[in-house]
């Protein structure tokens with residue numbers, strides 16, 4: 030069953046067509062990798078799905094509800110949550126407070142929201158940093174915090190935008206493992222990423238975006254071996 034349907038989604042910025050007629054369906058509990066060259070429209074796609082931008086035309090259907098044009102807050106509360114390439118935690122607040130703010134959007138009671146936030150922080154492996162100021166976290170810790178803030182909203186669908194960017198290879202492996210655990214915990218995941226080893230390790234299906242439109246979608250191995258994809262994105266030496 031599909032949990033997310035994009036129907037003819039397009040987005041223009043003035044004369045620039047950043048998204049052109051994107052139609053894809055994402056199955057419940059799927060892990061969909063999304064790759065493509067810089068400027069292909071990957072982040073714009075997420076922004077149009079998650080409510081930071083309103084599509085110029087087309088529809089976003091989530092869990093059988095047309096959410097096109099909904100505010101980002103409303104989309105997130107409904108269970109479709111994204112992370113950002115540039116993380117924006119409140120640096121002068123503790124890790125717990127940062128995540129509790131997100132929990133509070135789902136849970137009215139402050140005490141319960143904090144308890145829930147603490148559980149999520151443990152789950153992403155930041156337990157020992159609970160009372161530390163967010164601004165003191167190393168990059169890998171900030172990535173975990175970004176994931177915790179997303180998980181605090183109890184997403185059905187998670188949109189991950191280059192969550193591995195800025196990490197050195199030894200830092201990536203545990204975050205990749207965490208992403209796998211989150212997905213296996215029952216979260217449909219869309220994963221925009223340039224690190225191909227991670228894309229191939231996690232993706233069940235792979236979408237290649239090129240010039241604002243899907244170039245190919247399918248089995249990851251078949252997609253990365255496709256000559257058109259190699260020419261558009263991966264290069265001969267992939």
Ligand SMILES: Nc1ncnc2c1ncn2[C@@H]1O[C@H](COP(=O)(O)OP(=O)(O)OP(=O)(O)O)[C@@H](O)[C@H]1O
Pocket residue numbers: 042045047065066067068069070071072073074
């Ligand atoms: N707010 C905006 N206003 C005008 N143009 C924009 C805006 N956001 C994105 N664009 C343009 O839309 C196109 C798609 O950009 P987008 O950031 O979605 O690409 P991307 O695939 O995410 O790239 P990257 O891999 O570098 O993050 C680019 O040409 C970009 O310059």
